[in-house]
Amino acid sequence: MEQLGKELLLDLYHTMVRIRAFESRVRDLAMANEIPGFVHVSIGEEASATGVCAAMRPTDRITSTHRGHGHLIAKGGRVAQMMAEIYGKRTGYCKGKGGSMHIVDFSLGILGANGIVGAGLPIATGSALAAVIAGRDDVTACFFGDGASNEGTFHESLNLAAVWKLPVVFVCENNGFGEFTPMQTVTSVQDIAVRAKAYDIPGLIVDGNDVVEVYRNASEAIARARAGEGPTLLECKTYRWEGHVVGEQAFLGTGAYRSEQEVEEWKKRCPLIRFEKFAAESGKISAQELKKIREETEAELEAAVKFARESPLPDPSEVTDDVYQ
């Protein structure tokens, strides 16, 4: 931890706090039926998105998933426009056409969340191919889940990226579940990273709740990619505190597919609390500094929700815009 500068450390914390605050709001607003459609939150998984994106350049790109708010925020996504999109407002990132599962910010290299599990892997592979074709040195990071690692697109993408030595990092956020199905009941390996052997590429397992470890490993993988040494499969072990979809308790009840106790165990490994401990031990960062970040973020989110609420809905006439260029 020492090697990392204070500014970076504070950024890592700020990003995690922002994700946590954003997702907590979204969860509550969805429970209050203020938000249409399904929302998937990544509370408890903030460190992987944060650590990976902190190791990237603004000109680098990411692909995300149905559980993408954290990835987008970590890559610089503006919470007000994200919130407005989730509200279906015209001021949202996609003018209300996409919603929670489809937020995109091309200016930040965010190629998009995606409603189709595993769809991001070929897209990220192609994004990396584009860098090679165009002679640029940008790198693409691809976020996906343990469940997605059983999709054929995982296999086809990793093989393609490996044979073409493409500048892409495949980041598997293994949170132990695909919807309500425990990972081990549908996945033939304990560690997704083992599957890197099938493509003769590096496969790393990291503690996905340790933002610094994620950052360090992601930095190496990204450096390899940028140097033309090809893809890496980076598995971040983590856990989803909330339901697969906000509100699932309504039709599943609680404890339907995992014990309260298991959830509580993981909450003890909260990436934010963990970072706060590190910070304290490091002596470099004061509790006040962290508190300030939390307070600023609360205000930022307050403003984002206000912006979203007060923004206009799209006009029905806009429905036919944006199908074609």
Add this chain to the structure above:
Amino acid sequence: MEQLGKELLLDLYHTMVRIRAFESRVRDLAMANEIPGFVHVSIGEEASATGVCAAMRPTDRITSTHRGHGHLIAKGGRVAQMMAEIYGKRTGYCKGKGGSMHIVDFSLGILGANGIVGAGLPIATGSALAAVIAGRDDVTACFFGDGASNEGTFHESLNLAAVWKLPVVFVCENNGFGEFTPMQTVTSVQDIAVRAKAYDIPGLIVDGNDVVEVYRNASEAIARARAGEGPTLLECKTYRWEGHVVGEQAFLGTGAYRSEQEVEEWKKRCPLIRFEKFAAESGKISAQELKKIREETEAELEAAVKFARESPLPDPSEVTDDVYQ
């Protein structure tokens, strides 16, 4: 070799000879434009189909590929009906509706050749699942190529078969090419068998031109499957003597993607000649016995071609039959 009974050894040889004879005929007839459509022959690869199917029971099942004649013959397919199908005759296995790429014989557990690369893997997996559902102890063998191992269906099928411990053996016939593309230029591993690690199942590499070695390894894999111990990935290293598709020289010329010398090298490893040597060394089998088999087979093929030629074409009115049950 000693452990294997003489009858079995003669059967192995007979099957390989039959495949070679059948495919040589088909190649010549296709070159003579006596056969419509594309034909893919497996000359030089006879040992893998033969060794695997010899280790199976009549009630076991296989799925095959676009290069399937050998698999079908090895599982007991009748050459006359196969030839008639390839000619598009009503007396063919599919009444002329399928052709070379779609021959099926349900009575023999042959679920079919397939024109779609990688399509047989999920089907074979489901065939194995059916045995579990129905409480039967039959096993399914799935033939596919090195190229198919890059399809997503490979990944999804092996994972599914592994988590459900299904009675299926995945037989990869690695002949070094997918169409005109050398395997190593599009495949991230040297040995497809390595990919078994991604599913935590056994992965074996065998000399695909040694019918006895194939038979031994397949027998073990099939025994494991039947015992409920799950799938195996069995890679048979072999080589395709002929073009990807009969007649490709017409548009590619020769030596377009591999050297004549490489082909000649592999012809020295001919599975039939090799078996003949073994037989001679074993002392158990006389040259006469082998000669007799070859002669009988020639006569059998002569009759098959005659049958196919003399059989009637389907009547146009049959075109609407068999779409639905």
Add this chain to the structure above:
Amino acid sequence: MALTNFVQAINQALFEEMERDPLTFVMGEDVVLSAFGATKGLIDKFGPKRVRNTPIAEAGFVGAAVGAAMAGTRPICEVEFASFFYCAFDQVCNQAAKLRYMSGGQARLPLTFRCVFGAMGGAAAQHSETVYAQFLSVPGLKIAVPSGPADVKGLLKSAIRDDNPVIVFEHGALGRLREEIPAGDYLVPLGKAAVKRPGDNVTVVAIGAMVPKALKVADKLAKENVSVEVVDPRTLIPLDEETILASVEKTNRAVVADEGHLRGGAATDLAAMIAEKGFDFLDGPVRRVTSLDVPIPFSPPLEKAAIADEARIEAAIRELVGRR
């Protein structure tokens, strides 16, 4: 007699058919806990051998269902949302649909697919699509689009017993629709349309969730003495052309209403059939009421603008009866 909702009706059909035939089994993503409730409770009665959560691998498990059907069982395979079929199109269109024909009739495919489809409020483009249009041009498949609890129960039971691949499309917005279902072993044959409401002035051929909408419009217009006949094809393949054409012969006017898109859609398919085979019956063009040809947007006002609704059905009817 008790009212049953759409999802309960599906659940009943599954219990009854799995009870009836030990070679049936259910597979799909999260069928054990069942997000929508259709497969709820099956696990307790039939156990893990016959109720299987699959990995998220549509090509793999849909293809496995095809293989299992060919190898002597009767799979009931759930694809959570219709648009996930796109991940398994080869298995459905090149394999399930063609294997029987390509094998000269040897392959038997007693295979049922179930999926939820349609706009259900803010699910956005990848979870709101009406995908059956893409299967209409794939000979070898059968396609059922039930519009209510009784039909979904009867059609699903027939689909499960059918020896061909059948896809049952369950509209996500119908989940809570309730009605009485005839007691006993209730079957609705595949290929038989239903006249959901008799009328004389105009025929509305409505598909799936458009049926209740069309009935609402019919009620409203009845007060103005416009008599609307609502015909529900119930299955798109096989299609009961006779019942549809008989209605048009009587009314001389036809509207086809479907939630899918216009270009290449089911409404267009039925309209072309009516316009060609019913040409001499028609006093005016067959009007197609469909959703707009845009991906289904997320924001409620945009979604509403995109999706076919009562207002558009009503307008089409008024335009036709208003002609000359």
Add this chain to the structure above:
Amino acid sequence: MALTNFVQAINQALFEEMERDPLTFVMGEDVVLSAFGATKGLIDKFGPKRVRNTPIAEAGFVGAAVGAAMAGTRPICEVEFASFFYCAFDQVCNQAAKLRYMSGGQARLPLTFRCVFGAMGGAAAQHSETVYAQFLSVPGLKIAVPSGPADVKGLLKSAIRDDNPVIVFEHGALGRLREEIPAGDYLVPLGKAAVKRPGDNVTVVAIGAMVPKALKVADKLAKENVSVEVVDPRTLIPLDEETILASVEKTNRAVVADEGHLRGGAATDLAAMIAEKGFDFLDGPVRRVTSLDVPIPFSPPLEKAAIADEARIEAAIRELVGRR
């Protein structure tokens, strides 16, 4: 001026457009050696960076083309046979087609797909299909079906320059068809139909390989003073309804000929449009000439029986002009 065949025309278009824009590149199975010849020689001129053999992994490389398009390049992605698209339907239908809309217009997808399709003699069901019907109902895609060398060159060049996903369907039986191609940078706009032969008595809207067949029939019937106008839409999306309807307004009779299937097919789509928007022009029903609704069989006599041909076009025309 020299005659150019269909495949040479494709090859010319690729050379010219890759020459023109360094961000274009070709990817697909065996594009280096090129079984059909369309990409022949590109490797020598543009090298392995821009001419890439892919693994046999359609979802992977088609999806990669989508990602590459979004990340600032202009991919030209070959899918050997149209029916292999089934292995990549999600990437085409859920991703390429929807990403621009779902992103509120942010995503730009300068992306061209090429594929061979259609019955070419004994290729059987999995290699003979006409797959564009399955894309008609997927807003966000453009679909071109050229009927000859000049059109395929001009349409493919326009497709490559277009900033939307365009699929160009190249009929395998047209490969050796030869004609003159205008010199220079020859472009055919997407969305502009062509009247391939003017006539007064009946309009035949013919798609792809049906165009030369329709022209043959027109020649034959001209001798009997039946004057047939042959209209080639050239692109199915966008569709030039104006040119088609103008022709029907003149002839009052329409036949739509397509090699695809009847149910949910392109002929059905165009027929429904003509029957609805051209209702007042029509003296008779719009006749649809399509292949039978069966998987395409292998055996030549069966394939011939399944596929739409001159005889069926002729019969449809005679029936229409024979009416009253």
